[in-house]
Amino acid sequence: MIRIPKNQKRRILIANRGEIATRVAKACRELGHTAIGLWTDNEVHATHLQFCDEWIHLEGSNNKETYLNVPKLLQVIKENNVDAVHPGYGFLSENSDFARELDKAGVIFIAPNTEAIRLMGDKAISKQIANKANVPTVPGTDTAVPTVDEAVRISNEIGYPVLLKAVAGGGGRGMRACNNEAEVRANFEAVGRESLAAFNNGDLLVEKLIVNPHHIEVQILADKKGNIYHFFERECSIQRRHQKIVEEAPSPFIGEDEELRQRVCETAVKLARAVNYDSAGTVEFIMGEDKNFYFLEMNTRIQVEHPITEEITGIDLIVCMIQSALGDDLMIPNQEFITRSGHAIECRICAEDPITMLPSPGKVTGFDTNFPQGTRFDHCLFKDLDVTPDFDPMVGKLICKGIVRDVAIRKMEAALDGLFIEGLKTNIPLLKVIMRNENFMEGRYTTNFIKDENPQEKVALDFDHDRFYKLLASVEARRMGM
Template sequence: MFKKVLIANRGEIALRVIRACKELGIETVSVHSTADANSLHVRFADHSICIGPPQATASYLHLPAVMSAIELSGADAVHPGYGFLAENAEFARDCARLGVTFIGPSPEQIEQMGDKATAKATVKAAGIPLVPGSDGLLSSVEEAALVAEQIGYPVLLKATAGGGGKGMRIANDAEALASAFTVAQSEALACFGNGDLYMEKMVVQPRHIEVQVMGDQFGNVVHFGERECSLQRRHQKVLEEAPSPLVDEEMRTSIGQAAVDAAKAIGYSSAGTVEFLADPDRNFYFIEMNTRIQVEHPITEMITGVDLVKTMIRSAAGEPLPFKQEDIELKGHAIECRINAEDPATFAPSPGNITGYHEPGGYGVRVDSWVHDRAKILPFYDSLLAKLVTWGENREEAIRRMRWALDEYVIEGVKTTVPFHQGVLKDEEFLSGTFDTGFIARYLERQ
């Protein structure tokens, strides 16, 4: 097992990793910007190192500064968390050059699944269903038009290096395709330095279903069931639940096996998530694989009883998975609300100082947060304040428990999305479980 782990992140995920390391008897090192000097992840780690000014590009995303901190700390392993450098293959490669274990997949696995076109080719060879689309990158608008004619409109243009909805445009007909191609290409080039695009047919009334997987260094891979992630605004998840109201046992078996097959196709040996689109008839199609721990991993932990972060660390240390697929049982239902420092009406960021703070509690309630009374909510980083998670024997109980927890949650000094979630949990479409990725837009129109 590792002796000292540096956590190359901030906020709630840094605290989550610190707690897992403490349970494993591992010394921890946090890194921080000057703005985060008094943050909880700095206070709770055994050691801390400042890596730069407040801007993420000059600190948490500044690879030379992070690598210097790793070398200075004497850590024998690094956990990247999610976001920032978590899916940066060069970061994983630099750690290996330094003789430090990257708690995650290999650089080659990150690259293979990080490039959307390569990932699609890999899973296609493994027999995993894909949304009909271009065989590779689109060289021109003319080629895009030919592909669109073959697969039928509407189509979705996507940046091969994309994420978070950037470099993505819908074209409903040939007339709209040319401008959509130009805009998507320009946005992808500006955001990722890579303007390469590919095309997929639009799935009507799609659900966003993802499957949590875990691999070890002995070729073992298991899945932990699915998560329902269809509640998104501008391609950003706002509420997740597990299991999905759509998925029955037959689909769970097949989509779980597809996720395992995708991971095994690249010899995957860490925590990862395989994402799919599903239609109302329970047909599913591979979208991408995220080669890191996900924001929403707590809901899977709540229904399986497995500590995914500790398992991820143990796997990186060379330990085999302590369970087989038949050992993984899904019990009950869990829901996660992402509580952001945003105006619930406009979703505009709401930085400021926390003047009052009280977390909800009780059986089946979990809060993963970095916030405390008098904490400063800074404009430099993601607006996530907390992940509020509830568990119940069934979906109805988990929803009731979440309503109470939201009512009990006190965050004063900044605007938050608590009222937004309170409204969603009373909405008939959400309660029915028949929603799709267009739910949030429809919900906001109803208000």
Template sequence: MMIRQPENTSRRVMIANRGEIASRVAKACRELGHTPIGLWTDNEPEATHLQFCDEWVHLEGSTNAETYLNPEKILKVAKENNVDAVHPGYGFLSENADFANLLTQNGIVFIGPNVEAIKVMGDKATSKKLANEAGVPTVPGTDGAVPTVEKAIEISNEIGYPVLLKAVAGGGGRGMRACANEQEVRDNFEAVGRESLAAFNNGDLLVEKLIVNPRHIEVQILADKKGNTFHFFERECSVQRRHQKIIEEAPSPFIGDDEEVRQAICDTAVKLAKAVNYDSAGTVEFIMAEDKSFYFLEMNTRIQVEHPITEEITGMDLIVCMIQAALGDELGIPNQEFITRSGHAIECRICAEDPITMLPAPGLVTGFETNFPQGTRFDNCLYKGLEVTPDFDQVVGKLVCKGIVRDVAVRKMRAALNGLFIEGLKTNIPLLKEILREENFCNGNYSTAYIKEVAPQDRVSTEFNHHRFYTILAGVEARRMGI
């Protein structure tokens, strides 16, 4: 049953971000009848997202600190352009409670959750305490910051090794280190604290039991300001390097047909969202052990990079829903049963990085063409002449394929990767191709230790297929000329 949604009042929505997510938000704004306002800085005059915006505004400056990480400057520009709401995308200020509060105090809607939810869930110690109080299972360890290395050793000996030293205010895989014994805790404690202080301006650490061969399972949730909270099923994000995801799937191949576990983890995510009075799109992340027991890891109070695979299996537009929730509009979702899933979707993050070392590799795009199988989705910010500098996120695109079952999705992704040509810029495409052919991945038999233990990077070939690239380029030019 489809619910007819009322016409929304048009708002002016500024997008405080760039790249593919800014394009994605702009398209959603246009669909809803709002006016998307794009920003461009001194080092991105040809920003691809601007073509989807109705208005363009110059955000003076060239570094992130001068532009997208400058709350006061963004507020000033928003007020000068009579902006009703700001969508932060992901990264930058998307989980910054002070920025959300600054906008709110100036009568501008922050398209994200309420300030208190950002604060609580943005602190790992506080969010873990809330989860425990809500009856959500958490990894054995400390609820609060550990003050000294001696205390960290005492706790580690109590919960048993291996343990994880982890930044209280961490994220993106930084400020985390595994320790197999007491000496490693002693050796790493101060180093992780310094790393955390440099990255997050907070050197406090937690100590947690390290779950061996875990799966990284996350649940997409959405809540509005009317007290409704829904889940959109789970995603598996276990293929990671340096604790950062590169391939995501929905649904999880590890959970598979175990609907009891699926229901349990999704219900748990909703329970946590309600406990913190959540009112936007967000993701509750879990670590799942080999016996399928699961533990709360953290909550991301924003839209995530991998949201497209959830959209593909549910048919729901999460960005549209997120904007509607923030503006107090109707979501058009009568109940949880309204949200169903079908098929299987896989996302590969296309990154400007060395496919073997997996380290960032800035560069200039000198050629870009695609030849994808039917139904492929490619959210990207690529164009010939794009210079990816160290100031840019290395994720330059998200390649998404859906199949009626997982095997079909894998097959389509192989074809899509073979049809994606980026010349000049070093990318992880060769690594992704190797993973999509590797037996353990194809069988859905992998954990967060996959890259380290299976080491697909050791079999990567980095030879660029110039003949195939120019054959595709010739075909594209022929079609443009009507030949």
């Protein structure tokens, strides 16, 4: 029997907000550490605070003034005797400069080592490392392309279509597909400007565009002792504006091809080993219809979609991430110890118009749930929550697990029907259409799903008031024990 040792109690600052801050706070307290939460001027009643042991006011109301303000965060860390910082995802989670400042201050960054963050944060350098490690990469450049003429020359050489991609990009920004020389010339400077504005780096790569691709990623975890494990793959091909909205594990495209699954997972571990990785991370691949796969990028942080991996493996990745950073034993004896069971699907619940898929800020005037068994809801919702344009529109993640994929889909349909958020538009109607789409149900979809299937066009424009009030009555009856 494996026994978890009692470790030194640490003061851990959670440099994030929303559902991931709640998730990290719970993991900190489970391990016996002190969870310290932040709240900003427009998040006085933030839900994650109730799971923290201490609370600190971070003055300001937007990203630049708060969660991206390195000097302010460093001052908070110093004044409150913080031992470690968990960055969650987004914000400063992959910022090697912030990691370096913490290192100088003697504060543990619950993330991989600074050098791994730096190397994998640059798409050109990470591609060079992948090539040296014999990890397959998409045909194209692994250094920045200096001029539009050079971009055209490379594009003509590798063949169209091609992708202009920001060296320092992420989250789907700084990318533009080009089908011919004229489009490369028309887009090169524009993508460079976008990249410079978004990432303070206007350098671009040119890569072959894989047609009808699948976005496959592998969850990995490493400790400070040189052990690196994989936790199988996730399929993240349903995206809008190159940003994921539905993820599932395992991948229906890989299906029962265990040889392919093993190759993809072992390739991810190989890349992590090439940069002496030592935390939770995700290696992302693009996989063609022929099932050939190519390294895309590595996210040196925990991913939004990590819960589906937790559901099929039964291992708490946030707890393991904290243990790794503190130098504690992960209690994983070998790769064979990590097994998978069942199928899990995650839907990102966003304050968005379900038809335009654009952010739709507002105030939550009512919130309730009526979920089936096997449902997990990581969220930051409460009545009177103001969802502002200052932060990401995602307000929760709905996760359903079934013994097989069909069961997981059925449970997700029921869970979406049982999630009530009043006062603002959400993408729930769009997610319902996706769950009932024939190609999705059959597992026949690629990253072109939204463009090809146009599920937004099938979203009901008229609200079904009769159905809503019947469901609301059932919730009230359940509350009253009827």
